[in-house]
Amino acid sequence: MKFSTLSAGVLAVAMSLGASMASAMTAGTIPGGTSFNDGLVPVYGAGTTSRAGWYGASIWLNGTVDLKFDFYGSEAGYNNGFDFGGSNLFATGGTTGTGTWGSPGSPLASMTINNVSHGLLNFDFTANSGAHTVMNGANPDASSPTSAVPNFFASITSNPVGTSGQAVDLWFDDGGAGSDDNHDDMMVRISVVGGNGGVGVVPLPASIPLLLSGFGLLGLMARRRKQA
Template sequence: MKIRVIASALAIAIAGFSASLAGAATFGTIGPDNEALAPLGLTNPLSGYFGANLYLIGSNVTIRATVLGQEAGYNNRFSFYGQTYSSNNLTTFENDSNGVAQFLQSGLSSGLLDFWFGANSALATLSATNGTNADNSSASIANFFVSFLPNATATFGQSVLLFLDDGAGGTSDNHDDLVVRLDIVGGHLAPVPVPAAGLLLLGALGGLAAIRRRRQSV
């Protein structure tokens, strides 16, 4: 069995492998009405995934969550491992390393990431939680769009952008209501046994479970 050594990574959890997830991730684009893309220096339109959920591959990893800004009338919120940012109805985007706010969480291991967005002070009907992220099929349901850096078509990497659509609908359905970047900033390299063409397993919770079982048998 071949052993590959890969860096700790953030990856999309493909819902087809787990009944606990809302639905399958769908590749698509956001823009041209997204007001975050130009100030953040991003391609317009931007490629990525609707209905995606994120998990971590690795051990003893530190992740930095940087709130880059928002354009919304709602008082939206972002919570990352219990650390919460409130937008307070501001309209601004900060294209720098500090952003509008930052949170660090250390000592993380493989598994679904613990974060959620709350729209309009986190009303129960307007929230988007990692693990049950909606697919944007309804303009009235809050959801977030996922795009990896620097390759927006990737399904895993060490940096990822999250774009909230707070469910206001109409012309506000453009995924710029709150924008957050997640970066892996520390952690060990993880030895992962995979076949030569098996890296796509890293894009599924089922693949992650299989990897764990193989590690135990090595």
């Protein structure tokens, strides 16, 4: 019951980081350029000036697990949101507030969803009251510090330079301030808290993720080996 990596046709039971079908996955750090990220110190503690992780990643689930979603805060002036399974879990503004941050282990809001089945996790970030949507599986690789494309940056909670762990931190950049590339417009942590399996991100061709809902991760890998 953990996050782990799937690559080159090798299957591991886990939640991990890999390329989305929109782009390649690129290692990097936030914030980019000379920008400042308002959430790093509140979330990770005093003295934190950057965070390692991955651009262009998508998040996969292998097995059936219980997932906890924690909203740690937002800097954005836009009305942004985080949706899972077609329902809004968190939004900026209101009681959670823009410019408000939780501390380590103390998110502003949390929700647990039980018995989440394997496959590409069905979540998205919305920016500017839904003017832009960044869906898991189609997350742009906005690794350039001059990029103004809405996207999320993924970082394994316990090991930011790794691709496997028990939780993954998602830092959203809504593109509203142009090329600031600070990725502090919304931060959500997804954690495996129960069940049998984990979540994974896989660098596969664009057509492959579309098949997962029909065949399942194990069945799909077996099918590809047989065809080869």
